[in-house]
Amino acid sequence: MKIIVAIKQVPVRDSNLRIDASGHWIDEDDLSYEINEPDAYALEEALQLKEKHGGEVVALLAGPERGSQTIREALAKGADRAIHIECDDLASLDTLGIANRLAAAIKDEKADLILTGLQSDDLGLGQTGVVLAELLGIPHATIIMQVEAASGSIKVKRELEDGWFQHVEMPLPALLTIQSGISKLRYATLMGIKKAKTKEVRRVSAGDLPQAAAATVTIERVYLPEKKKETQLIDGSPKEAAAKLVEKLKFEVRVI
Amino acid sequence: MNTATPAHALAVTLHYAEPPSFSIWEMVLLALLIVLSLVGFFARFDRVLRNIFTARKDPDFHIAPVGRRIWDFFWEVLCQAKVIKERPLPGLAHAFVFWGFLAFALVSLNHFASGFGLGFLDSDGPIGSLIDGFYFWFAAVFALLVAVSIAGLFVRRFFVRPIWLGKKVSYESGVIAFLIFALMVTYLAAFTIPSTSPMARGLWWAHALCILIFLPLIPHTKHLHLVLSPITIFLSRGEFSHIPPLEGDEDFGLVTGKDVTQLVALQAYSCVECGRCSEHCPATNTGKVLNPKEIILGVRGYLNDLGPRSEEPLLGKYNSQEAAFQCTTCGSCEYQCPVGIEHLPIIIGLRRGAVNTGAWEDDHGTKLFLALERNGNALGMSATERDKFIKKQELPIFDGSQEYCLWLGCMGAYDPQGREIIASFAKVMNYLGTSFGVLKKEKCTGDPVRRLGNDLVFQQLAEQNLEIMKQQKVTKIVTICPHCVRTIAKDWKDYGASPEVEHHSEFMARYQDKLPKTNGPEIVYHDPCYLGRYRGSYDQPREVLARSGKVIDPPRARERSFCCGAGGGLAFLGEESGERISHVRAKELAATGASIVGAACPFCNTMFRDALAATSDAPPQLLDIAQITAQSIANATTTPSNGAQNA
Numbered sequence: 001m002k003i004i005v006a007i008k009q010v011p012v013r014d015s016n017l018r019i020d021a022s023g024h025w026i027d028e029d030d031l032s033y034e035i036n037e038p039d040a041y042a043l044e045e046a047l048q049l050k051e052k053h054g055g056e057v058v059a060l061l062a063g064p065e066r067g068s069q070t071i072r073e074a075l076a077k078g079a080d081r082a083i084h085i086e087c088d089d090l091a092s093l094d095t096l097g098i099a100n101r102l103a104a105a106i107k108d109e110k111a112d113l114i115l116t117g118l119q120s121d122d123l124g125l126g127q128t129g130v131v132l133a134e135l136l137g138i139p140h141a142t143i144i145m146q147v148e149a150a151s152g153s154i155k156v157k158r159e160l161e162d163g164w165f166q167h168v169e170m171p172l173p174a175l176l177t178i179q180s181g182i183s184k185l186r187y188a189t190l191m192g193i194k195k196a197k198t199k200e201v202r203r204v205s206a207g208d209l210p211q212a213a214a215a216t217v218t219i220e221r222v223y224l225p226e227k228k229k230e231t232q233l234i235d236g237s238p239k240e241a242a243a244k245l246v247e248k249l250k251f252e253v254r255v256i
Numbered sequence: 257m258n259t260a261t262p263a264h265a266l267a268v269t270l271h272y273a274e275p276p277s278f279s280i281w282e283m284v285l286l287a288l289l290i291v292l293s294l295v296g297f298f299a300r301f302d303r304v305l306r307n308i309f310t311a312r313k314d315p316d317f318h319i320a321p322v323g324r325r326i327w328d329f330f331w332e333v334l335c336q337a338k339v340i341k342e343r344p345l346p347g348l349a350h351a352f353v354f355w356g357f358l359a360f361a362l363v364s365l366n367h368f369a370s371g372f373g374l375g376f377l378d379s380d381g382p383i384g385s386l387i388d389g390f391y392f393w394f395a396a397v398f399a400l401l402v403a404v405s406i407a408g409l410f411v412r413r414f415f416v417r418p419i420w421l422g423k424k425v426s427y428e429s430g431v432i433a434f435l436i437f438a439l440m441v442t443y444l445a446a447f448t449i450p451s452t453s454p455m456a457r458g459l460w461w462a463h464a465l466c467i468l469i470f471l472p473l474i475p476h477t478k479h480l481h482l483v484l485s486p487i488t489i490f491l492s493r494g495e496f497s498h499i500p501p502l503e504g505d506e507d508f509g510l511v512t513g514k515d516v517t518q519l520v521a522l523q524a525y526s527c528v529e530c531g532r533c534s535e536h537c538p539a540t541n542t543g544k545v546l547n548p549k550e551i552i553l554g555v556r557g558y559l560n561d562l563g564p565r566s567e568e569p570l571l572g573k574y575n576s577q578e579a580a581f582q583c584t585t586c587g588s589c590e591y592q593c594p595v596g597i598e599h600l601p602i603i604i605g606l607r608r609g610a611v612n613t614g615a616w617e618d619d620h621g622t623k624l625f626l627a628l629e630r631n632g633n634a635l636g637m638s639a640t641e642r643d644k645f646i647k648k649q650e651l652p653i654f655d656g657s658q659e660y661c662l663w664l665g666c667m668g669a670y671d672p673q674g675r676e677i678i679a680s681f682a683k684v685m686n687y688l689g690t691s692f693g694v695l696k697k698e699k700c701t702g703d704p705v706r707r708l709g710n711d712l713v714f715q716q717l718a719e720q721n722l723e724i725m726k727q728q729k730v731t732k733i734v735t736i737c738p739h740c741v742r743t744i745a746k747d748w749k750d751y752g753a754s755p756e757v758e759h760h761s762e763f764m765a766r767y768q769d770k771l772p773k774t775n776g777p778e779i780v781y782h783d784p785c786y787l788g789r790y791r792g793s794y795d796q797p798r799e800v801l802a803r804s805g806k807v808i809d810p811p812r813a814r815e816r817s818f819c820c821g822a823g824g825g826l827a828f829l830g831e832e833s834g835e836r837i838s839h840v841r842a843k844e845l846a847a848t849g850a851s852i853v854g855a856a857c858p859f860c861n862t863m864f865r866d867a868l869a870a871t872s873d874a875p876p877q878l879l880d881i882a883q884i885t886a887q888s889i890a891n892a893t894t895t896p897s898n899g900a901q902n903a
Contacts, residue, residue, distance in 0.1 A: 012630065014638040034630060187625035190612040190712040194505050 001055035001149065003046040004106055005079070006116040006129070007039040009063050009070040013121070017224065024219050025091040035070050038117025042178040044185050045147060046115050047078045053149055056080045058109065062101055064088045068201070075199045076192035082199070087206035094217040099131035104209040107136070113154070114175040118143055126177070133175035140175040141168055145182050272392035273446045273456040274370055274378060286371045289468050296472025301483070303560075304475055304525050311521040311564035312514065315503040317493075325490050332596070333486045339594045342532060346412055349405035353436065356402030357482075363395045363443070364467055371464065396444060403440035406433050420531030428477045432470070439466040481528040481595050488526040489596035491519065496790055497587055497600035501750050502608075502711060509608025509709055513558060513566035520605070521564060523597040524556040533589030533599060538819040538841075539582045543834030546582040548589035548599045551575055555602065569615075571606055577616065580606040584837065585707045585824035586785040591815055607709030616709075620830040624704060628713050632699035632720070633666040634828060639697070642669040646694055649679050654693030656729045660685070661755070662692045663735035663744070666700050667858035673865060674858040677736045680886035681760050687889050688767050692734070697724060701743040704825035718751040725755055733757040736882060738786035738857045739823070759787055761856050761881055765796035768803060771885060772892035776805030779884065780850035780876070782841070782864070783817035784857035797856045800881050804888040805852065810844050818844065820867075822859035842867035846876055853878045 011017065012032045020027040035043070046057045059074040061067045062085035071082045085105050090098065106114075114133070119126035126142075133140035145165065146157035158166040159179055232248075234241045249256045278286075319325070331337045336351035366377040379389045410433040413421055442463040449455045474480055493500075500517075502508065510516065516524075531549055539546035554575035562568055571577045580603055589599040610616035627636030642664070646653070654661045662682070667674030685692050702717035721744075724730075733755050735741055741759045748754040764771065779801050787793045794814045801807045812818045821827075821837030842864050845853050853868065853876050855861045861880055868875035879887075 014631075014640055184619060184622060185626060186614070187622050187710070188629070188712060189614040190502075190710075191508050191614065193712055 001049060001053050001113060002058070002109070002111045003049060003055060003113045003115060004058045004060050004109060004111040005039070005043045005046045005074070006060045006102055006114065006132070007043060007070060007074060008036040008117070008120050008122075009033045009061065009067045010036045010120060010122040013037075019222055019224065023221055023223075025222055033066055033070065035073065036117050036120045036122075038119060038121075038178060038180040040117075040185055041180055041182055042115040042117045042176075043074055043077065043079065044183050045144075045178055046113075047186070048183065049113070049147060049149060050078070055112070058083060058106075058111070060102060060106060061085070062087055062098060062105075062206075063090055071201060072193070072196050073188055075196035075201075076188045077186055078192065080199065082201045083204060084201055085204045085206055085209070089206070091219070092215065094215040095125055095127040095131050096213075097215055099128050099135055101206060101209050102128070102132050103135040105204050110173075112172045113149075114138075114173070116175070116177050118177045118179050129175055129177040136173075136175070138173045138175055139170050140177070141170060142177045143179050144176045145179055147176065271389055271447070272378070272396075272443075273449050273451040273453065273459070274375065275457040275460050276451055278371055278373065283372055286368070286464065289464075290368065293468040293471045297475060300472070301475040301480075304480065304484075307559045307564055308518055308521045308525065311516050311518045311559075314500065314517040314519045315507075316500050317491075317519065324494055328492065328494070328596075329486065329490045332489050332594070342592055342594070346409060349408050349412075352398070352401040352405040353409070356398040356405075356440075359395050359398040360402075360439075360443075362391065367460075367464060367467070371460075392447075396447060399440040399443045403437055403444070406436045406440070409433065410437070418531075420535040422529065422531065426478075426529075428473070432473060432477065432479055435466050435470045435473075439463060439470070442466065478527065478529045481526050484522060484526040485528065485595035488522050491522065492596040493519070493598055493601070495746070497585065497590060497604075498598070499601055499604055499706065499747065502612075508612035509610075509711070510570050510602065510605035511609035511613060512569055513562055513564045515605070515609065516555065516559065516564050516570070519598075520555065520602055521559055523595075523602070524552055524559060526595045527552045527556065527597060528595050529553070530594065532592040532594065533597075536588035536592050536816065536818075538584055538586055538588070538821060538837045539579075541818075542832070542837050542840055544579075544582045544832070545576055546579040548583075548603070551579065551599065551603060551606075552597055569609075571610060571615070575606060577606075577610055580610065581616065581618070581621075581708075581829070582826075582832075583607075583824050584785070584819045584821055584826050586819035587789045588785075588816070588819070591789050604707060604709055607707075608711060609709070611709040612711055618829065620828060621708065621825075624708075624825065624828040625710055625713055628700055628702075628705060628717065632717070633670060634700050634704050635666050635670045637670045642698070645669060645675055649675075649682065651678075651682060652693045654695050654728055654730065658691040658693040659732060660690060660692040661728070661730040661733045662694050663701075663733045663737075663740055663757075664694055664698060665735055665737040665740045665858070667862070668736055669698065671858060671862060673861050674736070677858055677861070677880040677882050680880065681736055681882035683886045684760075684764060684771075684882055684889065687893075688770055695724060695728060695730075699724075701740045702747070703739040703743040704828060706743060706747050707823065708825035714747070715751060718748045722748060722752040722754065730755045734760055734763050736760050736858060736880065738784045738791065739859065742786050742790050759791070759793060759796075759856070761787065761797035761800055762793055764800045764881070764885060768799050771800070771803045772888050773803050774805075774888050774891065776884075776888070777852055778808055778848075778850040779805040779852040779854040780808050780810055780845050780848040781813070781854040782810065782820070782845055782856075782860055783814055784855070784860050785817065785819050785823055787856055788817050789815060797854070797881050800885060801854050804884045807854070808848055808850055810848055812844065820857075820860040820863040822863045827859055827863070836867065838863040838867035839871050842875075843871050846872045851876050852884065854881055854884060855879070856881050 010033065012034045015031050018027040050057050057079045059071055059079040059082040061071055067084060071084055075082060083105055085101050116129035130140055141156050141158055143159045144156050145159050148155040153169055153171050154174060155167065155169045156176060158168060160166055234244050336354055339350050340347035366375050369375050377391050413429055414425065442459050446456060446459045474482060529549060533548035534540045537548050558570060558574040571580060583603045585600055587600055624634060628634060631637060664678055668678040699717050699720050701721065702714040705713040733744060738759055741757050744754050744757040781798055781801055783794060798807050818841050819837055820841055846868060853864060855864060855878060864878050868878055
């Protein structure tokens with residue numbers, strides 16, 4: 001089974017984020033980057049499927065040069081090779097633009113299964129995988145908790161709202177977006193890193209790929225959450241005040 | 257046979273009786289037996305030597321400093337200092353046997369020489385004539401001591417049977433003990449008869465046979481240590497728990513026989529199976545699989561069966577992975593070993609082999625590795641939590657103008673108890689007027705991954721930290737954590753020059769005269785492994801504590817301190833099997849009756865916090881030496897206004 005895992009590099013959690021001069025994106029100087037967390041689980045799922053059924057795992061990443069670090073880690077954990085779409089303009093693309101590039105870079109790969117994380121930790125749109133599936137003309141399923149492969153088809157478990165799950169059987173090739181935290185991640189090893197050095201990374205320049213139409217969605221403004229504190233004093237007798245408080249907690253704040 | 261001892265026969269008339277001459281047939285027989293014995297010895301010893309010499313070369317071995325090696329050889333081999341110090345009675349008995357062997361070397365040589373008519377020690381011989389047979393008397397004194405000692409050791413091994421010698425009685429040891437005893441008796445008996453007596457010939461042959469039977473037994477048994485351990489001690493790495501650098505792209509630690517180095521092989525063959533390592537091992541003592549002696553014998557077994565070129569994994573049939581990961585790296589085994597075996601590089605080497613290749617699968621371990629990769633601290637907390645703590649405590653930020661960089665470490669930055677220690681130590685530094693600052697950013701030093709054998713994460717952390725050191729121009733570090741001290745001082749060096757580093761106990765001890773002196777309560781001090789055995793700082797923390805109270809030692813103290821159970825990354829590996837190491841130690845500390853347990857390591861602190869509460873109804877108070885000192889300072893600075901608070 002040939003599995004492609006689309007991974008994204010995002011700023012590490014707890015980064016001290018600043019808005020850049022344009023106000024359209026964050027200031028990337030001094031930031032450290034790591035693999036997008038749901039993508040780490042997508043990679044883990046791919047590696048486990050390979051261990052069970054054999055085949056090949058190809059890591060796919062679009063991003064600037066710093067992305068090669070994340071690619072190296074994916075190779076160290078066990079991916080067999082990688083495709084790096086080199087581009088510095090990710091922030092200016094919309095989902096369709098990014099998916100277009102990913103699709104163009106892998107259209108000749110004829111993968112049986114494409115995995116992505118459910119969403120990215122930076123933009124959190126949750127659409128890239130779905131749009132990619134549409135562009136490739138293959139079925140997809142989202143928020144996947146579990147994958148079981150049979151010959152020519154897979155059975156997957158989707159997470160629904162409120163503790164409900166959906167079990168779906170679908171044909172291959174297919175695309176799945178993987179939920180975070182569904183398995184135990186493996187740790188990268190020294191041996192893996194050393195082996196990664198000899199693994200193939202196909203570099204694709206974004207300029208060589210068909211240009212997507214102008215972005216239909218653009219970022220107007222990026223800003224840090226404003227901190228504000230609102231204090232309300234509830235007057236009345238203790239009984240009345242308590243009743244008002246319960247009402248507010250129930251319907252305004254919605255915590256009870 | 258007449259076994260009368262010469263104690264009361266030391267009359268001038270007696271001398272060592274040897275047959276006056278040997279027939280040609282006797283000489284032929286003797287030559288034949290000597291050849292047979294030597295062939296027997298080398299047949300087996302040759303394989304041992306080949307296994308040692310064909311093993312991989314140690315990448316970082318240097319013969320320098322020779323002075324240190326000569327001293328170790330003199331002190332540990334010739335003086336038998338370690339053997340005696342750690343087990344005085346059997347140690348002394350062993351020392352007498354050893355010294356007896358040295359004294360007997362000349363006698364034995366003379367013995368065989370005289371069999372060919374070439375004796376040189378008797379009064380007619382070239383040397384003997386100068387000293388008038390004196391040497392025989394000299395050796396006789398040793399013979400007596402050896403005979404008594406070996407008999408004592410025999411009784412110890414076969415009747416007293418200390419458990420550390422192993423459950424299985426070693427009969428070969430009995431045979432060897434008998435041979436040594438017989439060797440001495442046949443020698444001493446020769447003083448009681450005239451040379452012309454036919455007994456002299458009998459005794460002579462008996463003595464010769466003892467040696468000739470003994471020789472081929474040596475390489476078959478743990479008595480190989482006779483030959484190898486002096487070399488092992490001379491060639492040992494010398495640094496405590498020295499972890500050798502990995503060499504090239506194919507070196508991941510001790511994975512297969514091909515990774516076993518010459519030093520490891522030499523040490524494995526030197527083990528005398530005395531069990532000192534097991535006796536002091538916290539894992540062995542609390543019912544875990546790990547027994548350091550078995551690790552060494554496992555490596556030896558592997559080499560005997562498969563040799564040093566084998567690609568079979570070292571962990572498996574011969575050594576268990578579970579055992580390797582139960583080691584707290586407390587280093588008692590390495591400290592105790594009388595034959596120069598360095599257990600920690602071997603145990604950590606096995607872990608490196610397992611972790612660097614991904615063979616070790618452990619949920620807690622993986623969680624720790626990922627936390628260190630992602631968050632840069634072992635507790636997996638967000639770095640903003642550290643920022644908040646620094647802000648709340650109003651700790652100055654290091655900007656290069658201060659004398660010291662106060663290294664917080666993971667425990668100091670994130671653990672509630674560790675934070676209290678930092679806050680207290682900051683007060684002490686302020687009181688002493690020392691300028692210091694804390695780093696804006698700090699990653700775990702990498703101690704837990706270094707000891708667990710994850711070289712990838714360790715390298716990342718060491719390099720990131722060294723980069724911060726360079727940027728911030730840090731030259732002097734002081735920290736509350738002995739693990740950080742060790743890792744910064746020694747382990748970072750593989751990746752660049754690291755700044756000077758000091759433990760807060762050492763820092764405070766230098767200023768002890770400036771600290772208030774009060775007659776406080778009894779404080780029982782627990783030596784942290786990484787401050788004591790790893791660094792030799794035993795007195796400094798005691799001196800600091802002595803300013804605030806009466807320091808008492810638990811039964812196992814200083815070099816023999818018993819681990820808290822946290823080291824070697826084990827603090828992060830979840831529940832232990834068997835009894836908890838921390839409970840055993842906490843009970844021991846509480847049993848001293850002291851009202852305060854003085855700790856000097858935030859890991860010991862966190863282990864004992866739970867263990868003392870779990871094992872005692874009214875546990876003693878647990879405080880770091882910085883907290884105790886800060887309290888004394890607070891008391892001293894308030895007393896002038898309100899009288900005698902500190903009685």
